[in-house]
Amino acid sequence: MSSNPTPADAPRKRGRQAKMFAALSVPNFRRYVAGQSLSLVGTWVETVAQALLVLRLTHSGTLLGLTTAARYAPLLLLSPYAGLLVDRFHKRRVLLATQAGLGLVSALLGTSVLTGSVRLWQVIVLAVVFGMFSAVDNPARQAFVQELVGHDLVRNAVTLNSTSVNVARVIGPTIAAMLVSTVGIGWCFVANAASFGFVIASLLSLDVHALHPSAPVQRARGQFRAGLHYAASKTAIIRPLLMMALVGAFTFEFEVSLPLLAEHTFRGSETTYSWLLAALGAGAVGGGLYAAYSARTGVKRLTKASIAFGIAVGLVAAAPNVATAVAACVLAGAASIIFLTTGNSTIQLASEPDYRGRVTALWSTALVGSTPIGSPIIGALSDAAGTRYALLLGTAACLCAAVIGSWPSKPLCDCGVRS
Template sequence: MTAAGQVAPPSARFSALAVPNYRRFIAGQGISLIGSWTETVAQGVLVLTMTGSAFDLGLVAAVRYLPVLLLAPYAGVLVDRHDRRRTLLVTQTALAMLALGFGIVILTGHQSLMLALLVAVVFGVLTAVDNPARMALIPELVGREALHSAVTLNSILANVGRGVGPLVAAALIGTVGLGWCFIANAASFTLVIALLLSMRTAQIHSEGRIPRRPGQVRAALRVARTNPQLLGPLVMMTIVGTLAYEYEVSLPVFGEHSLAGGADEYAWLTAGFGAGSIAAGVFLLFWPQTGLTRMAMISGAYGVTLGLTAAAPNSLVANVTIVFVGACSIGFLTTGNSTVQLFAPAGMRGRVTALWTTAFIGTTPIGAVIVGGVGQAFGGRASLFLAAAACLTAAGVGALIGRIRPRDDAPPTPSSPRR
C-alpha cells in the first residue's frame, strides 16, 4: 500500500476502475452527488428567499439532518444485515420521487416553509440509510486489493460533486428557476438506479450479513473507541462537522448580507468552493492521504483558510480565499473517509461508516442552529470565524489522539492496512 504523501503508481491509483461493477457505481454516484448538491444549494436559496431569516435557514438544515443524528447508528446495523445494493435501490428510488415531487410543487408556486421542513425530514430518514450503504458497498465491489484506490476515488468524486453541484445550481437558478434544481436531482437518480440494476451480481463479493443480536451498535462504538485511527477521525469530524460544514447556512448569510452581494454572491462563493474542491481532488488522486496525522495537518490549514475568508474585506478577496477553503475541505473529508474505511473491520463496515455519517451529517441539527443563530446575531463573518476555530481545535485534538497507542484488548481490524 502506498504510504501517505508518496506518489502512487498508476496501477495502484486506478486499480478500482478495472472492476466493471465499480465503474458503474462511481459513474452513477458522480452524477447523483452533483444532483444532490444542486438541490441542497437550491433549498438554501429557497428558504432564504421565502423568509429572509438565517435562523429559518438553520432550522430547515437542522430538520433535514436530525434523522441522521438519531437513526444513523441503527441504520448501520440495518446495512450490515441486508444486501447493500438492494438497500441502495430502495433509498435512491425514494429520494428521486421526493425530489421530483418537491420540484413540481415549486414550479407550480405552492412551496411553503412547512412543506420544506416536511421534505427535509423525509430526506434525512432516507439519507441515514443511504450514506452508510453506499460506503459499505464499495469493498464488496472491488475486494481488499483495490480498496484503497476505490475509497480514494469515491471520496474525491463525492467531494467534487459537492463542488460541481453549486455550479449547476447557480446556472439553473439564474436561467430557469429554483424548481428545476430539484427536477435535475430527480433525473440524476434515474441513472444511478439503472447502473445499480445493471451490475453483475455474481461479481459482487459479499462480506457477509450479520445475524440479529443485541449489542451490535455498542460493539461498533467499542471498536472505534479502542483504535486511534478510527477514534481520531470520528472525533475530529464531530467537531468540524458540527460547526464548519454548515455552508448551507453560513455561506448564504455571508454572501448576501456580509458581502452585500445577494443570491448571486452565494452562487459565486459556492462556485469558488467547488473549483478548489476539484483542484484538490486531482491532487489527491496522485498523492492520496490517509492517517490521523495527515488529517490533523489538513484540519489546521482548513482553519486558517476559513479565517482568511471570514476576514476578507470584499467580494473579490472572499472569492479567492474560498477556493482554498474548498481545497482543504475535500482534503479533510477524503483523508478522514479513507482512513475510517481502511481501518474498519469488514463485518462491521456498515456500522463504523454510519458513525462517520453521524459525525459528518448527523451533527448538522446541532450545528445548523448554532451557526444560524450566530449568523442572525453577529453576521456571516462570525459564522465563518466560528468554523475556523472548530477546525483549529479539531487539529489539536487529532494530534493528541494520535499519540495514543491502540489498546491491547482492541478488537482486530482485518481490513486495516499494514503500517
Template sequence: MFRSLRERNYRYYASGQVVSLTGTWMQRAAQDWLVLELSGGSPGALGVAVALQFLPTLLLTLWAGVVADRFDKRRLLVATQTALGICGLVLGLLDVTGLVRLWQVYVLCLVLGCFSAVDAPVRQSFVVEMVGPEHLTNAVALNSMTFNLARIVGPAISGVLITAIGTGWVFLANGVSSAAVVGGLLLMDPSALHRSNPPPKERGQLGAGLRYVRGRRDLIVVMVLVFCIGTFGMNFENSFAVIARNVFGRDADGYGLLITMLAVGTLTGAALAARRSGRSRPRMRVMLVGAAAFGVLEAAASLMPSYETFAAALIPVGLAVMTFTTSANATVQLAVEPTMRGRVMGLYMLLFLGGKPLGGLLSGWAAEAFGGRSPILLGGLASVAAAVVGAAMLVRRRQPGVVRSRRLG
C-alpha cells in the first residue's frame, strides 16, 4: 500500500506535503469565512473570490505545462511554493493588523491563483520523476491520501482557531507551513530522480501537445469528465460555507466540520485506490462509475433535511469523487509519452481547475437565486450527465470494430 515511500526523494516530498497542505486547507477555510464576514454573508462575494483565485488557471496552466517539460521541475516547485507561502503571510499581516479589506482579499486571491496555476502541472508531472512509472499509481493515491488527511485536519483546526483568535493567525500559520515542502524539495537527491530527456527547443510545442490529445479519444473522454465535474460538481468549499452559515445557521466550526466529513470519505477512497494500485493499472470503467456515483450521491446529499444528515451524506460523496479523481489522474499520466506528460497534465489541470471561476460564479448566483442547497444539487446532476456522455463516447469508439468483426465473420 505504501510502496512509493521506499523512494527517499518521495519520502521527503510527502513529509513536507503533510505539513504544507494542512496549512493550505486551514487558509482556504479561513479565507472563505473572512470573505463572508467582510461582505456581510454574500454568496456572490464568495463566488467572486473563488473565481479570482482560479481565473489565472485559464491563462497560465497550458504554458506552465510547456515549462514543466522543458525545465527542472524541482527548482520550479521551490520557487512556486515559496511564493505561495509569501501570499499567506501578506494576507495574515493585513488581517491581524486590522487593515484587511475585501478588495485586498480579492487581489491576493488573484496573485495566489497565478502561482498555483504554474505550480499545479509542474507538481503533477513531477510525481513520476520521484517514483518512476511502476509506482506512479500508488504515489498518486498516496498524494490523495495526504491531501485529504490535510483536508480533515486543516479545516477542523481552522474552525477552532477562527473562533478562538481570528482568521489572521490562520493565514500566518499557512505561510510558515510552506517551509516544510520547500525544505523537502531542497533535501532531495537530484541524481536519483527518474528524468526523461526534455523535448528539443522549438516553436509550436504547445500546439503539438494539444494535437496529441486531440488524436486520443480516451484522453478526450477523461478531459471532458474532468472539466464538467471540476467545474460544476466540486465547488465544495464555497457551497459548504453558504450552507453552513445561511441554511443551517452554523458558525465557522460547523463549516469546518462539513469539509472534514467530506474529507473522511475522500481519505477512505484514496486508501482504497492505494490498495488497488498493486493489482492492476487504472481502468476507464472505474473512472466512469466513480463519476456517475459521485453525481448521484452529491444530488442526494443536497436533499438532506438537517445539518447532521447532510454532514453524514458527505462521506460517501467523498469516497466516490476520490475514486474518480485518482483513476483519472493515473490513467492520463500512464497513457502519455514521457516527453508530452507536462503539456498533457497542463491541459488536465487547466480543465480540472480552470472551470472554477465559472463554477464559483454560477454557484454563487444559484445560491442567491434558488437557495444555498441548489449548487450541490445542480452540480450532482451535471456530473451524472457528464459520466453518461463519456461512456457513450467510448461505446461509439468501440462499435465500428464490433460491426466490422461481424461482417468479417
C-alpha cells in the first residue's frame, strides 16, 4: 500500500499549519511580537555580556552566581505585589513605563563599561534596579498576551511568544560574541538599551480598539491574600507553580552553569559559552514549534516535560566534550520550552481575568524569582565540586518536580484545562 500523501491530506496539513500560527492572524499580536523579538535579541546579548563581564572582573563562579541572584532577587520579593499592580492598571501603560526603565538601566551600565569605570558593585546595583523593573514587566507582559488575542488563542499566543524568546536566544549570543570580539563588551549593553525602543514603538502602534482588556481591579483590602488563596485552591495552578519553583531554582540557572561549563570544565573561550547558549535556544525554537503544533496543556503533560527536561540536562552534565555538550543543549532547550509553555498556558487558562495578573506574577516568581536562591548554590557547587554536579542538581530538581505533578489527589477544579 502506498504511503504517499493523498490529495485529501493537503487541506488537513494546511489546517494544522494554520492552527500552529493562528495567533499571528491578529494584527496587534504580530506588531507586539515583532517588537518583542527584536528587543529580546538585545536581552540575550546583554545576558551573555553580563556573565562574561563578571567573570573578567572576578574569575569566580560564586560571585557570578551572586550577581545573577542580585538581578533576580527583586522578582522573588516584589513579583506577587507587582501582579496586584498589574491587575489594578492598564497593562499597556505599565509596559510602556517598564520598558523605558529597563532601557535606561542598560544604557547606564553600558556607559560605565565603555568609560572604563565599571566595578563589580556597580554591576550588582544596576542588576538590582533592572530586577525591580522586571518584577513588574514580567507579569504585565504575560497577562497582556491574552488582551492582544482573546481567550481562544491564548495557548497558541503564549507558545509563539515563548518561541520568539528562544529565536532571540539563538541570535543574541552570536551577536554578543561578535560585539565582544570586535568593539567590546560595553556595546552589548548599549545595543540592549536601544532594543527596548522596538517594544515601545510596537506598543504605541497597537490598535487599542481591537484589544480585549480586562477591567482594572478596584483597590480593596485583602487583595494580595485573596490572590494567594485563589492560586492555592486550584490544582491546575498550584501544582505548576510548585513544579516551576523547583525547576526554576536549580535547573534554569544556565546563566551561571553554562559559562562555567565553558570556561572551567572545557577550558574554552567566550565563544564556547555563546555556542552552548545558542544551541539551547535552537533546541527551544524546535520545541516551541512542536508545542504550538500539538497545542496541549495540563499537569500530566507538564510532568512528562519535566522528566524529559531532567534527562536532557543530565546529558549536558555527562557530555565529554564541547561538541556533545552542544548537541545535548539542543535537547535541553527543546524540553525546556515545552515545560515552560505548557505550565504558562495551563495557569493562564485556569485563572479568571480578575486574578490573571496575580497568577502570572506568581509564575514569574517561581520561574525567575527563584534564581536568587538557586544561582548562588549552583555557582558555589560549581566552584566546590565542578559544574557537572551543579547541572546534575538541576536534573534532580526536574525529577522531584515530576513527583509533585504525578502525586495522586482529587482535582479541586479542572477549569477547562486538559490534563
